[in-house]
Structures are given as structure tokens and as C-alpha cells.
Amino acid sequence: xxxxxxxxxxAPLTYARVLAISLPIILSNITTPLLGLTNTAVIxxxxxxxxxxxxxxxxxxxTLLFWAFxxxxxxxxxxxxxxxxxxxxxxxxxxxxxALLLAGGAGTSxxxxxxxxxxxxxxxxxxxxxxxxxxQTYFAIxxxxxxxxxxxxxxxGWFIGLGQTRTALVxxxxxxxxxxxxxxxxxxxxxxGVAGVAIGTVIAExxxxxxxxxxxxxxxRRRAAPIDWRAALRxxxxxxxxxxxxxxxxRTLCLLFAFTFxxxxxxxxxxxxxxxxxILLNFLNVxxxxxDGFAFATEVLTGRAIGAGQRAAFLRAIRLSSVWAxxxxxxxxxxxxxxxxxxxxxxxxxxxxxxxxxxxxxxxxAAPVAGVACFQLDGIFIGATRTRDMRNMMLVSLALFLxxxxxxxxxxxxxxxxxxxxxxxxxRALTLGAYYPALERASFGPRP
Numbered sequence: 001x002x003x004x005x006x007x008x009x010x011a012p013l014t015y016a017r018v019l020a021i022s023l024p025i026i027l028s029n030i031t032t033p034l035l036g037l038t039n040t041a042v043i044x045x046x047x048x049x050x051x052x053x054x055x056x057x058x059x060x061x062x063t064l065l066f067w068a069f070x071x072x073x074x075x076x077x078x079x080x081x082x083x084x085x086x087x088x089x090x091x092x093x094x095x096x097x098x099a100l101l102l103a104g105g106a107g108t109s110x111x112x113x114x115x116x117x118x119x120x121x122x123x124x125x126x127x128x129x130x131x132x133x134x135x136q137t138y139f140a141i142x143x144x145x146x147x148x149x150x151x152x153x154x155x156x157g158w159f160i161g162l163g164q165t166r167t168a169l170v171x172x173x174x175x176x177x178x179x180x181x182x183x184x185x186x187x188x189x190x191x192x193g194v195a196g197v198a199i200g201t202v203i204a205e206x207x208x209x210x211x212x213x214x215x216x217x218x219x220x221r222r223r224a225a226p227i228d229w230r231a232a233l234r235x236x237x238x239x240x241x242x243x244x245x246x247x248x249x250x251r252t253l254c255l256l257f258a259f260t261f262x263x264x265x266x267x268x269x270x271x272x273x274x275x276x277x278x279i280l281l282n283f284l285n286v287x288x289x290x291x292d293g294f295a296f297a298t299e300v301l302t303g304r305a306i307g308a309g310q311r312a313a314f315l316r317a318i319r320l321s322s323v324w325a326x327x328x329x330x331x332x333x334x335x336x337x338x339x340x341x342x343x344x345x346x347x348x349x350x351x352x353x354x355x356x357x358x359x360x361x362x363x364x365x366a367a368p369v370a371g372v373a374c375f376q377l378d379g380i381f382i383g384a385t386r387t388r389d390m391r392n393m394m395l396v397s398l399a400l401f402l403x404x405x406x407x408x409x410x411x412x413x414x415x416x417x418x419x420x421x422x423x424x425x426x427x428r429a430l431t432l433g434a435y436y437p438a439l440e441r442a443s444f445g446p447r448p
Contacts, residue, residue, distance in 0.1 A: 080161025085307025
């Protein structure tokens with residue numbers, strides 16, 4: 001974010017400003033896969049494959065478990081951006097308070113429910129006895145990070161909603177940097193194994209949450225907007241937040257289900273298909289990390305424009321961020337097309353997996369271009385807090401994805417499975433796009 005905007009002052013909306021908002025988010029997103037690679041490398045030095053599998057399995061459980069509460073990030077961003085655009089400093093502070101209250105309540109609930117969650121998670125996952133034993137050790141420790149992890153979602157959403165993406169970057173770098181350092185210390189130096197990875201993650205989440213609280217308190221003092229806890233607990237405000245967040249939770253669970261279903265179907269096709277698809281899903285993850293930066297910028301700028309009642313700023317924000325996103329999606333697809341084979345070779349030495357991944361590489365090449373519109377529309381609808389539309393259209397898109405899978409995979413196998421993911425992206429864009437005119441009318445009235 002440029003300095004003027006970080007101080008809360010006005011700044012002209014330009015391509016450079018959109019990039020200034022997006023770039024810190026892109027950089028912070030990149031730290032997440034780097035953390036996963038580091039954790040794998042650290043535990044891999046112990047020389048036992050089952051330990052690598054245990055960390056991967058445990059991390060997958062918590063990705064699904066915690067990201068089910070990803071609404072704490074998305075909902076907080078839209079509500080905060082609108083309040084900031086309207087110049088309502090009291091509502092800006094209350095939005096943070098409500099998000100933290102929800103994070104605390106959800107995190108505490110996860111702690112209280114850890115026994116049934118442990119049973120359910122490992123009942124659904126098929127792993128060897130050695131992997132499961134170590135993964136359960138990871139689970140029993142990592143679950144204690146729940147309140148901190150969810151609080152970090154709230155802080156991240158709040159700072160992004162204020163347009164302070166450099167602060168969001170700092171929090172992510174501290175979180176993932178501390179995690180890497182602690183895991184190296186606990187695993188490589190102290191020899192704590194899988195438990196060391198989990199302990200390092202809990203401490204890093206707590207450090208990031210404390211830092212987020214300190215920076216947020218300083219920001220609230222600068223704005224002369226102390227939290228009014230009575231207002232934060234007011235029923236009308238809580239009901240709006242709960243409505244926004246419950247819609248986003250359903251939407252997120254649908255999204256998680258779609259990609260979990262994709263992986264499960266690949267697993268049924270055999271180890272080679274599963275490994276090949278797993279490699280290519282990393283291509284999709286990279287493209288989403290890059291494109292999410294522009295979607296986040298769209299959330300901030302459209303939400304702020306709606307709060308200020310400025311249709312022209314709203315339309316300009318969509319145009320500028322979408323041009324950036326479309327351009328980057330083309331560059332990413334071109335990079336996958338030209339360098340995808342080399343990336344596949346770097347990720348596996350298995351000749352059959354290499355050959356199979358190359359066969360399905362065109363789908364990974366197409367995905368950034370096919371998905372860019374739905375990412376951008378997600379940003380617009382989050383900024384406008386039109387979460388009911390997002391929930392409903394995600395349900396429709398999920399149904400279309402499953403229909404495409406049922407129709408295409410019997411005849412085309414894994415090509416049909418990949419085609420169904422592309423259908424999913426396009427369906428999300430078309431269904432949300434159909435509701436865009438209503439969103440604009442509700443936010444600003446009919447066009448003159």
C-alpha cells in the first residue's frame with residue numbers, strides 16, 4: 001500500500017495503486033507454500049517416509065478444519081472496507097471486536113470438541129498405523145493453536161479491509177518465518193520430530209496473534225476509535241455479522257468439498273493419476289495465490305467505494321483490478337505452458353508420473369484463464385457483502401461441477417475430471433456475473 005493510504009489519506013485510484021495493494025498480499029500468499037516445503041524438508045531429514053506423511057496428513061486436517069472458518073477473513077474485510085469508506089470509525093473498531101469474539105468462540109469450541117474431531121478426522125482418512133500414530137500426536141498439539149489461528153484470520157481481514165496490506169504481509173511473514181525457524185530448532189536441533197513441527201506452529205500462531213493485537217491497538221489509537229464492547233455485542237450488529245459469515249461458511253465448505261472430491265476421485269483412479277493430479281494441483285495453487293492478490297484489492301476498493309457511495313470509484317476499481325488480474329492470468333498460463341514440463345520433472349523423479357502429468361498439463365495451463373473471472377467476482381461480492389448471493393451461486397456451481405463429473409468422467413476418465421474443474425470455475429463466474437447488475441443497483445441505485 002502507498003504511504004498516503006497507509007496513513008488514511010486519499011490517493012488517486014490508478015493501476016499502480018491497485019498493484020501496491022495487491023503485491024503485499026501476493027507476497028504473503030507465497031510464504032504459505034514455502035512453509036509447507038520447509039516443513040517437509042525439515043522432517044524429511046529424519047529419513048523416515050511415514051514422518052513426512054504424518055505431517056502432511058495433520059496439516060491437511062487443519063487446513064480443512066481452520067479454513068472452514070475462513071469467513072472470519074472474508075466477512076471482516078468487506079464490512080471493514082465499507083465502514084472505512086463511509087468514514088465510520090466506530091464501526092471500523094466494532095467490526096474488529098465482533099470478528100475477534102467470533103474467533104474466540106469458534107477456537108474455544110474446537111478445543112472443547114477436539115476428541116470427537118480427532119475421531120472423525122482419522123475415521124475418514126485411510127493411513128498406515130505408523131502415519132496415523134504420528135499424525136494424531138500432531139493433531140493433539142496443533143489443535144491448541146485454534147484460537148490464535150482464527151484470531152489471525154480476523155486481524156488479516158481487518159487490516160486488508162483498511163487497505164493496509166503491508167501490515168497483513170508483515171503478520172504473515174512473522175507467522176511463517178517464526179514457524180520455519182522454530183521447526184528447524186525443535187526438529188533438527190532438539191530432535192522432537194513431528195511433535196516439534198506442531199509445537200513450532202502453535203507458538204508461531206500465538207506470536208502472530210499477539211503482534212496483530214498490538215498493531216491493531218495502535219491503529220485504533222491513531223484513529224481515536226476505541227472499541228465499544230457494548231456496541232460490539234448489540235444484537236442487530238451481531239445478527240448482520242452472523243448472516244454474512246454463515247453464508248460465507250457454507251460457500252467455503254462447498255469449495256473445500258469440490259477440491260476434496262476431486263482428489264478422492266483421482267485416488268480411485270490409482271496411484272499414478274493421484275500423484276500426477278497432486279502435482280498439477282500445485283499449479284492451480286500457485287495461480288490462485290497470485291490472482292487472489294488482485295481479488296483482495298477488489299474487495300478493499302469496491303467495499304470502500306460502496307461505503308462512500310461512489311459509483312464511479314466502484315466501477316474504476318473493478319476495471320483496473322480486473323485488467324491486472326486478466327494480464328497476470330495470461331502470463332501465468334503462458335509460464336505453465338512453456339515451463340510446465342520442467343516444473344513437473346523437478347517435482348518427481350518417477351518417469352510414469354512425469355509422463356502422466358504432462359498428458360494432463362493443458363488443463364493446468366487453462367485453469368488461470370478460466371478461473372480469473374470467478375476470483376474477481378468473488379472480490380466484488382465480498383466487498384459488497386452480498387454473501388447470500390455467493391452462497392447460493394456456489395451451491396449452483398457445485399451442482400454443475402458434480403453434473404459435469406458424472407457426465408464426463410465415464411467417457412473421458414481423468415480428462416473428464418479436470419474438465420469438471422474448469423466447468424466449476426466457469427459456472428462460478430457465470431452465476432455470480434448474472435447477479436452483478438442487482439448488486440450494483442442495490443449498492444448505488446439504478447444507473448442514470
